[in-house]
Amino acid sequence: MxxxxxxxxxxxxxxxxxxxxxxxxxxxxxxxxAALAGTAQAVPPPPWMTRPGAPLSNYGQPSxxxxxVIRWIAANADAPGNGISWTPLERLEGIVxxxxxxxxxxxxxxxxxxxxxxxxxxxxxxxxxxxFGIDDLLRYPMTSRLCFIECGGNSNAGWHQEPMQAxxxxxxxxxxxxxxxxxxxxxxxxECGLQPNAQWLIAEGADAAAMNVSIPLDxxxxxALLALYQNGERLRPENGxxxxxxxxxxxxxxxxxxxxxxxxxxxxxxxxxETAKYTELLPSGQAxxxxxxxxxKSLITRPSAGQxxxxxxxxxxxxxxxxxxxAIRRVEVSTDGGKTWQDAALDSPVLPKCxxxxxxxxxxxGSPAILKSRATDETxxxxxxxxxxxxxxxxxxxxHYNAIVSWAVAADGSVSHVHA
Amino acid sequence: MSMRxxxxxxxxxxxxxxxxxxxxxxxxxxxxxxxAISALDITVFPDGTGLPPGQGxxxxxxxxxxxxxxxxxxxxxxxGSAEELAGGRNPLTSAEPDKTIGTYWPYASTVFxxxxxxxxxxxxxxxxxxxxxxxxxxxxxxxxxxxxHDRLDAATLPKIRMPNAAxxxxxxxxxxxx
Numbered sequence: 026m027x028x029x030x031x032x033x034x035x036x037x038x039x040x041x042x043x044x045x046x047x048x049x050x051x052x053x054x055x056x057x058x059a060a061l062a063g064t065a066q067a068v069p070p071p072p073w074m075t076r077p078g079a080p081l082s083n084y085g086q087p088s089x090x091x092x093x094v095i096r097w098i099a100a101n102a103d104a105p106g107n108g109i110s111w112t113p114l115e116r117l118e119g120i121v122x123x124x125x126x127x128x129x130x131x132x133x134x135x136x137x138x139x140x141x142x143x144x145x146x147x148x149x150x151x152x153x154x155x156x157f158g159i160d161d162l163l164r165y166p167m168t169s170r171l172c173f174i175e176c177g178g179n180s181n182a183g184w185h186q187e188p189m190q191a192x193x194x195x196x197x198x199x200x201x202x203x204x205x206x207x208x209x210x211x212x213x214x215x216e217c218g219l220q221p222n223a224q225w226l227i228a229e230g231a232d233a234a235a236m237n238v239s240i241p242l243d244x245x246x247x248x249a250l251l252a253l254y255q256n257g258e259r260l261r262p263e264n265g266x267x268x269x270x271x272x273x274x275x276x277x278x279x280x281x282x283x284x285x286x287x288x289x290x291x292x293x294x295x296x297x298x299e300t301a302k303y304t305e306l307l308p309s310g311q312a313x314x315x316x317x318x319x320x321x322k323s324l325i326t327r328p329s330a331g332q333x334x335x336x337x338x339x340x341x342x343x344x345x346x347x348x349x350x351x352a353i354r355r356v357e358v359s360t361d362g363g364k365t366w367q368d369a370a371l372d373s374p375v376l377p378k379c380x381x382x383x384x385x386x387x388x389x390x391g392s393p394a395i396l397k398s399r400a401t402d403e404t405x406x407x408x409x410x411x412x413x414x415x416x417x418x419x420x421x422x423x424x425h426y427n428a429i430v431s432w433a434v435a436a437d438g439s440v441s442h443v444h445a
Numbered sequence: 446m447s448m449r450x451x452x453x454x455x456x457x458x459x460x461x462x463x464x465x466x467x468x469x470x471x472x473x474x475x476x477x478x479x480x481a482i483s484a485l486d487i488t489v490f491p492d493g494t495g496l497p498p499g500q501g502x503x504x505x506x507x508x509x510x511x512x513x514x515x516x517x518x519x520x521x522x523x524x525g526s527a528e529e530l531a532g533g534r535n536p537l538t539s540a541e542p543d544k545t546i547g548t549y550w551p552y553a554s555t556v557f558x559x560x561x562x563x564x565x566x567x568x569x570x571x572x573x574x575x576x577x578x579x580x581x582x583x584x585x586x587x588x589x590x591x592x593x594h595d596r597l598d599a600a601t602l603p604k605i606r607m608p609n610a611a612x613x614x615x616x617x618x619x620x621x622x623x
Contacts, residue, residue, distance in 0.1 A: 101526065103526055104517075132563070133566060133569065146477055146481075146485050147474070148477055148482045148485075153474075153476065154477035155474030155475060155476060155477060156476075157473065157474050157475075161474070164471050165470045165473075166470065208470070209468065212467040212468055213470065213474070215466075215467055215469075216472055227488055233563070233566075234563045234569070235487065235569070236563075237488065237562070241617060241618065246467075286485055288488055290490070292492070295490070295491050295551065295555050296555065296558065297550075297555050297558070297559035300552065300555050301549060301550050306537055306544070306549075309538070310536065310537040310542075310612065312537075312613050313614055314613040315616055315617040317616075317617050318617070
């Protein structure tokens with residue numbers, strides 16, 4: 026194949042010879058300049074219109090003017106690989122999270138894995154134990170789906186007595202949404218065959234924490250995906266390269282990254298993360314365990330805490346809603362602290378277990394206001410008010426906070442987080 | 446596996462297939478031999494399945510703990526920068542509940558499993574099985590669950606009843622209202 030070569034400007038009558046063309050251009054500029062001088066102040070064109078731009082690049086980067094649109098990191102200085110980073114939800118639009126801004130939760134750092142040696146082992150209560158290379162899996166039938174992944178600990182500042190003053194993404198940004206592409210887990214399990222007493226699937230990552238969780242087999246056979254691609258390209262290392270388990274709608278920790286082992290078992294492993302962590306202590310002293318599904322939730326991202334309205338008038342309200350049980354049916358918005366509600370418009374597509382963008386135009390009269398959003402999913406579940414959730418769960422559950430979020434707009438247009 | 450067993454397994458595999466059949470793959474899986482599985486399989490279940498040979502006591506575990514764990518978890522399992530493992534005083538129903546191994550963790554197997562797979566944080570998988578049994582024994586003793594000379598091994602560890610074993614309600618699968 027010959028390389029593509031930009032054709033040279035073909036000679037033609039209209040182009041003329043080079044000196045002629047330059048004379049023509051100079052004359053044109055002189056005429057334009059004269060016209061401007063005669064009518065208004067001469068405004069020089071911006072520099073990007075007066076010299077050639079940057080050459081082509083192999084991999085695009087965001088504009089330097091968008092450098093502030095980054096993940097916010099929290100990690101222990103003694104163990105910097107054991108931490109989290111939040112998606113800046115309040116600075117994004119639409120429903121897809123750019124891969125480089127997808128939230129992170131690591132239990133002992135991001136492994137740099139060579140896909141040529143990484144394998145997925147499937148063993149335990151199977152007909153035959155098998156191992157699959159990444160190149161093998163790339164030959165399997167694939168499917169794509171857009172779905173959110175939300176950490177079980179997302180929004181946990183909501184359990185605090187006092188509302189945390191931070192950008193929306195720094196509180197609720199342990200949730201992101203991508204198009205994941207990979208092999209249905211059921212395809213691989215069918216190849217291995219399942220013994221009748223196989224009821225749980227223990228999934229383990231190849232990271233330094235050997236992070237593992239137990240997953241009921243019915244979920245594994247339903248819509249679990251062995252993801253190889255995220256938003257069209259291979260997974261980012263921090264999101265599980267080269268192989269990640271994606272369980273649509275289930276809490277983030279079950280979406281095991283750097284997946285290397287699946288063990289079929291008749292019982293859950295009772296791993297540290299599904300007993301000591303990711304379980305919700307109730308006021309009774311009992312704790313909820315295997316609370317896999319992320320319940321319906323919504324969040325106004327614009328305007329939100331830390332932002333400011335420049336003045337009264339028409340303003341867009343925009344936000345995200347999602348449910349681990351299916352599609353969002355309705356998002357209502359209140360601008361008077363919950364006294365009255367109106368339906369927001371839902372952008373297409375509205376997909377199950379996926380971020381849904383909602384919008385409403387709001388005419389702000391300049392007086393203090395409290396904004397709320399309330400999601401309802403296709404099962405009829407309605408996102409609860411904060412006091413209802415706290416009354417039911419107490420304040421030490423830590424995980425699965427999905428209450429209505431309230432933003433207060435002050436008379437000067439500044440927006441803050443309130444419990445209202 | 447006899448031919449009869451093999452046939453049964455394959456039949457059951459079909460019976461267990463999801464309602465909406467998954468697309469068929471090109472069948473590129475390579476057989477995993479028993480030795481390869483045992484090299485990979487580090488899961489320890491509450492009933493003791495997966496526990497390796499080896500043994501240790503709290504007395505032996507104290508030396509390992511002091512050398513490799515105390516810097517982060519504090520002397521005797523509390524007061525460090527990492528999570529509190531022992532010494533919890535506040536019950537789970539209190540205003541500031543302590544969630545230590547003794548007050549919260551439902552199974553002793555989890556302590557062994559997590560130490561072996563993930564600890565110490567700067568050198569996971571560096572402890573031998575005897576050391577893991579010993580540190581597990583030390584932490585259980587620090588929580589008042591076993592004596593300092595009680596020997597932990599694959600037979601004794603699964604018999605330990607943890608104080609909060611009955612403290613969990615499974616949310617999944619969701620039970621229908623009666």
